[in-house]
Amino acid sequence: MTxxxxxxxxxxxxxxxxxxxxxxxxAIDMLFCLGDLVxxxxxxxxxxxxxxxxxxxxxxxxxxxxxxxxxxDCGCAYRTAAEKELGRQSIGFTNNxxxxxxxxxxxxxxxxxxxxxxxxxxxxxxxxVHGSPRRINEYLFEDRPDxxxxxxxxxxxxxxxxxxxxxxxxxKVLPYQANGVTAYRHAINTGSAGKPKDGDPRACYVILQLDxxxxxxxxxxxxxxxxxxxxxxxxxxxxxxxxxxxxxxxxMLRNAG
Numbered sequence: 648m649t650x651x652x653x654x655x656x657x658x659x660x661x662x663x664x665x666x667x668x669x670x671x672x673x674a675i676d677m678l679f680c681l682g683d684l685v686x687x688x689x690x691x692x693x694x695x696x697x698x699x700x701x702x703x704x705x706x707x708x709x710x711x712x713x714x715x716x717x718x719x720d721c722g723c724a725y726r727t728a729a730e731k732e733l734g735r736q737s738i739g740f741t742n743n744x745x746x747x748x749x750x751x752x753x754x755x756x757x758x759x760x761x762x763x764x765x766x767x768x769x770x771x772x773x774x775x776v777h778g779s780p781r782r783i784n785e786y787l788f789e790d791r792p793d794x795x796x797x798x799x800x801x802x803x804x805x806x807x808x809x810x811x812x813x814x815x816x817x818x819k820v821l822p823y824q825a826n827g828v829t830a831y832r833h834a835i836n837t838g839s840a841g842k843p844k845d846g847d848p849r850a851c852y853v854i855l856q857l858d859x860x861x862x863x864x865x866x867x868x869x870x871x872x873x874x875x876x877x878x879x880x881x882x883x884x885x886x887x888x889x890x891x892x893x894x895x896x897x898x899m900l901r902n903a904g
Contacts, residue, residue: 715754737896881901
């Protein structure tokens with residue numbers, strides 16, 4: 648079983664198109680989106696339309712939730728007055744740009760998705776959220792203590808947890824003891840398809856390989872690949888600079904920061 652997962656497109660249509668084109672060249676059995684389709688770039692309706700046309704199962708990100716409710720609050724953790732002003736302009740633009748159909752779609756997105764794989768002791772419970780199982784806008788950074796991930800995933804009944812929101816990809820393998828045997832949990836941040844913040848401006852998504860036989864026999868049967876995709880960053884940055892959105896968002900795409 649091969650699963651593709653992307654997140655945090657943030658209205659960047661050229662990036663989304665590049666990701667989907669790359670996925671089309673691969674043998675993907677299932678494809679999911681972890682939310683934040685809109686915000687910061689000029690194509691919120693086009694991005695939503697592309698996801699809807701493909702019927703990609705999608706959960707709500709905090710930005711989707713804010714725009715779906717026509718709120719002036721995206722649930723973002725802006726730290727400075729300058730960041731808050733940029734955020735105010737972004738959500739104001741997005742609320743004015745989206746169609747009624749786009750807003751209704753965003754408002755109807757679920758908060759999480761779950762899958763189960765394997766049998767018996769090898770069964771794996773996979774949870775997909777945007778921020779965390781606790782809050783749609785909670786930031787789970789890589790330096791969070793392992794015990795915090797263990798506690799969170801145990802409470803959420805998840806062996807594999809996929810999430811976005813920080814725009815910084817990573818995979819934490821979390822061993823623990825269960826009935827005298829070493830077992831593993833996996834916390835996987837999918838990074839950002841449309842607004843990376845890890846210094847690499849390429850779009851990012853994840854391919855998850857699940858081996859059903861290995862899972863059924865109690866093995867791990869799990870492989871995680873982070874895929875980086877080149878796209879026309881200047882097209883996206885230029886479109887931002889040519890419109891009413893702050894030019895700072897264009898530089899964020901160029902610098903991936």
